Amino acid sequence: MLLREVLDLVPLFDSPTACGESVAVFLRAEGAKELSVYTVGGEKGSTDFISITIPGMNGKMNGGNAPTLGIIGRLGGIGARPEQIGFVSDGDGALAATATALKLIRMNLKGDMLEGDVTVRTHICPNAPTKPHKPVPFMGSPVDSAIMNKHEVADEMDAIISIDTTKGNKVLNNRGIAITPTVKEGYILRVSPSLADLLEQVTGDTATILPLSTQDITPYGNGLYHINSILQPSTSTTAPVIGLAITTAVPVAGCATGASHEIDIATAAKYSVEVAKGFGSGAVQFYDQEEYSRLIELYGSMKHLQTKGGQK
Numbered sequence: 001m002l003l004r005e006v007l008d009l010v011p012l013f014d015s016p017t018a019c020g021e022s023v024a025v026f027l028r029a030e031g032a033k034e035l036s037v038y039t040v041g042g043e044k045g046s047t048d049f050i051s052i053t054i055p056g057m058n059g060k061m062n063g064g065n066a067p068t069l070g071i072i073g074r075l076g077g078i079g080a081r082p083e084q085i086g087f088v089s090d091g092d093g094a095l096a097a098t099a100t101a102l103k104l105i106r107m108n109l110k111g112d113m114l115e116g117d118v119t120v121r122t123h124i125c126p127n128a129p130t131k132p133h134k135p136v137p138f139m140g141s142p143v144d145s146a147i148m149n150k151h152e153v154a155d156e157m158d159a160i161i162s163i164d165t166t167k168g169n170k171v172l173n174n175r176g177i178a179i180t181p182t183v184k185e186g187y188i189l190r191v192s193p194s195l196a197d198l199l200e201q202v203t204g205d206t207a208t209i210l211p212l213s214t215q216d217i218t219p220y221g222n223g224l225y226h227i228n229s230i231l232q233p234s235t236s237t238t239a240p241v242i243g244l245a246i247t248t249a250v251p252v253a254g255c256a257t258g259a260s261h262e263i264d265i266a267t268a269a270k271y272s273v274e275v276a277k278g279f280g281s282g283a284v285q286f287y288d289q290e291e292y293s294r295l296i297e298l299y300g301s302m303k304h305l306q307t308k309g310g311q312k
Contacts, residue, residue, distance in 0.1 A: 002266040002273070005099040005106075010262075013078050013095055014087040018126040020048025023098060027052060030102060031109045034061070040123075040151060045142035047077070047125035049151040054104040056280050059117030060156060066116035066280045070157030070239070071272050073097030073121070074148075074164040074229050076139030077128020080255040090139040090254035092246045092265050093163040094122040099269040104276065116280025121152040136168040136253035138228070145220040145229060149236035159240050159279060159286045161272055164230035166245035167252040167259070171211060171227060175261075177268045178208035180243035182287045183217050183234040186302030187295060194284045195242060195275065202271045210245045214305065222308045228254075235306045240286035244268055 058064030078091030230243035278284030
């Protein structure tokens with residue numbers, strides 16, 4: 001159902017001249033109206049951030065009150081030139097998020113509008129740096145995580161799916177997609193039953209859950225180990241966030257080429273579309289609000305985990 005969207009976008013991403021504007025031109029031709037692209041530079045180069053909002057029937061853009069879902073494609077870069085030639089595994093998150101946007105745009109044109117708005121954000125960089133990491137090298141980025149959050153996390157997002165390639169580890173050894181427990185303001189909450197049920201519906205298999213440690217939900221730059229950047233958006237928002245991981249059975253470097261699996265990328269996009277349907281209508285919940293309130297009442301705020309702490 002979403003493989004077509006992935007394949008339509010691959011030529012735009014698998015290119016040394018890949019950029020946000022070429023993707024924007026394609027999406028506008030497909031019917032995208034609420035779309036922006038801007039280049040942000042850092043010490044290690046620059047990258048193009050792209051934001052696409054697909055309005056819902058009862059969404060905020062149309063004066064309604066249905067919640068807005070944010071979908072973030074999280075990555076260092078879609079390419080690691082000149083070290084590597086071609087689309088790298090780390091780019092899967094950007095491709096999956098953009099394919100989700102393309103599918104929703106095409107659905108809207110046909111009259112299949114969702115209840116709530118959906119805002120999709122990611123960035124496109126064909127020549128990102130790499131950095132050492134165990135068990136396999138990480139992809140770096142021209143800009144740091146805090147800058148990414150500034151441009152990818154929006155106040156209007158009432159909940160967020162963060163899609164990220166999560167192959168460079170020995171924590172989860174399964175090919176396909178997995179979700180994390182919900183993270184909100186420093187708390188790792190229980191896995192949402194409705195999100196897990198939807199994962200089983202989409203994959204036709206038992207739900208695979210990516211385990212998290214407290215370190216994983218703290219900001220980059222504090223010297224602690226992180227499985228990857230999948231939960232970095234949670235450090236910059238009060239909204240509940242889940243990670244949607246694209247995974248493999250063996251460790252694969254984010255800077256590896258020829259390591260992307262179109263079916264898995266399409267499955268991640270398909271899951272995101274189904275979550276968007278349910279979240280806007282109220283059928284899908286990211287967390288139990290009463291239980292979260294009780295946690296705060298009993299144990300207080302954990303917002304300090306959204307900061308770099310008392311570093312010395």
